Amino acid sequence: MKILETIHSRRNIKNFKSDSIDKELLNKWLQAGTMAPNHKMTEPWEVLVIGEETRAKLNHKADFFDAPVVLAVLSKHGATEIETYENLITTACFVQNFNLAAWEEGVGTFWSSVGNAQKNREILGVSEEYDVVGVIGVGYPEEINAPKDRKPIQEKIKYLP
Template sequence: MSIIEIINSRRTIKKFKSDPVNMEQISKWLEAGTMAPNHKMTEPWEVYVVGPETREKLNHKANFFNAPVVLAILSKHGATQIETEENVIATACFVQNFNLAAWEEGVGTFWSSMGGAQKNREILGVQDGYDVIGVFGVGYPEEISEPKERTPIQDKIQHLS
């Protein structure tokens, strides 16, 4: 598949097969994530592999749709507010690289924002100075949804003089 085909076909997965995902593959996709642009090479991302006990304590309403692997991805605060914001953006790019690399090999993700809640930060053991960008179910899709309609990009472009 071309990168455009990968981007256009990627979906959020809400039903996973029980098939295990090899951690070596996941590491390869996370390594692809590190190629994300990040201002001043801050490399602000941190990745937690969430084990069964922590996963149970998180008590996600759908148990991450039974994904065989759950990851929490964090972004380290910067020295300034602007650097912190840049780090969050860079970490989102890291996540997208990871998602696309996994999707190319038939593995999907579900992105939950639940990690930002104080209770869940405590369960995950997140230290001050980090933002939780998301908690992700990772696995082989049982079902792949149809794409949702998007606003044409022409409606979002403004030409400045």
């Protein structure tokens, strides 16, 4: 797939097959995540692979749509408020790189903010020096939803003098 095709075709998956995900492929896509823009090379991300016991405790109404793999992606706080903000942004780019790399190979993701809830932070063992950028279900799609309409970018561009 070409990058624009990958970007335009990617969807949040809400119905996964039970097929397992090869660990080497998962690591390959996570490694692609590390190529995200990364101010001062802080590499603030950490990835938790969530096992069945922990997953069962998380408060997610759809249990991540039965995805065979569930990850939590964390962003380490920086030395300053600005660095913490930059770390969050680069970690979000890490997640997007991961999502696109997986999608290009036919594997879908569902990105949830459920990890931000204090109860879920405790279940995941996340300390106060980290933010939870997302909990992500990963697996082969059972079905792919149609794209949702987006506003034309022209409506969102402002030209400054």
